[in-house]
Amino acid sequence: xxxxxxxxxxxxxxxxxxxxxxxxxxxxxxxxxxxxxxxxxxxxxxxxxxxxxxxxxxxxxxxxxxxxxxxxxxxxxxxxxxxxxxxxxxxxxxxxxxxxxxxxxxxxxxxxxxxxxxxxxxxxxxxxxxxxxxxxxxxxxxxxxxxxxxxxxxxxxxxxxxxxxxxxxx
Numbered sequence: 805x806x807x808x809x810x811x812x813x814x815x816x817x818x819x820x821x822x823x824x825x826x827x828x829x830x831x832x833x834x835x836x837x838x839x840x841x842x843x844x845x846x847x848x849x850x851x852x853x854x855x856x857x858x859x860x861x862x863x864x865x866x867x868x869x870x871x872x873x874x875x876x877x878x879x880x881x882x883x884x885x886x887x888x889x890x891x892x893x894x895x896x897x898x899x900x901x902x903x904x905x906x907x908x909x910x911x912x913x914x915x916x917x918x919x920x921x922x923x924x925x926x927x928x929x930x931x932x933x934x935x936x937x938x939x940x941x942x943x944x945x946x947x948x949x950x951x952x953x954x955x956x957x958x959x960x961x962x963x964x965x966x967x968x969x970x971x972x973x974x
Contacts, residue, residue: 805829807915814851821847825864825918833919838926840867843881845918854891856912860884860921868930872950873942877932883925887917 807823825843830836843864850857863882870877889912892904905912932941940947 807918808911808913809847809849810910811851811856811912812910814849816851816853819849819851821849823847823914823918825862825922829915829919832915836919836923837868838866838922841865841922843922845921847914849912854907856889856891857886858889858912858914858917859886860918862918862921862925866922866926868926870932870942871929872931872940873946875932875943875946877941879926879930881922881925883921885921885924 805823805826805828809819809821823845825841825845827840830838830841841864843862843866845860845862848859848861850859861882861884863880865878865880867876868879869875886901888902889905890902891907891909893907895904895906895909897903935941
């Protein structure tokens with residue numbers, strides 16, 4: 805799908821657009837942790853002469869890997885943000901919110917910015933949500949194994965080489 809907006813003949817004022825993002829979108833971003841999704845993005849574009857302000861509102865679901873049990877699960881996301889674009893002779897990003905685009909540019913490509921807003925909507929730590937009883941929805945076998953390691957002290961062993969270095973500091 806094309807995530808561009810023609811801006812050459814765009815009249816000053818507000819314009820509304822909508823995009824649906826599906827799994828294929830992330831093929832262009834191999835570094836992404838998201839491979840499956842169903843997201844809708846509402847775009848409000850306000851053009852004022854050579855200035856363009858774009859408001860993004862997204863909501864949907866992404867499939868991510870749980871940091872605790874390593875199973876995939878569907879996580880709801882939503883995010884809002886905006887960017888300013890200005891036509892200029894020197895294109896480039898001025899700041900996180902201001903992008904200079906070439907005066908000869910006929911289309912505004914939003915693909916990279918959509919990717920960034922989706923990425924920002926995903927929390928740094930991703931865990932299965934709790935069920936209606938307040939219990940983790942993580943893989944029970946993995947939770948059992950993690951608890952077993954925790955109770956046997958398997959994670960508290962230290963490397964003797966580091967212990968010798970600690971002696972030097974003290």
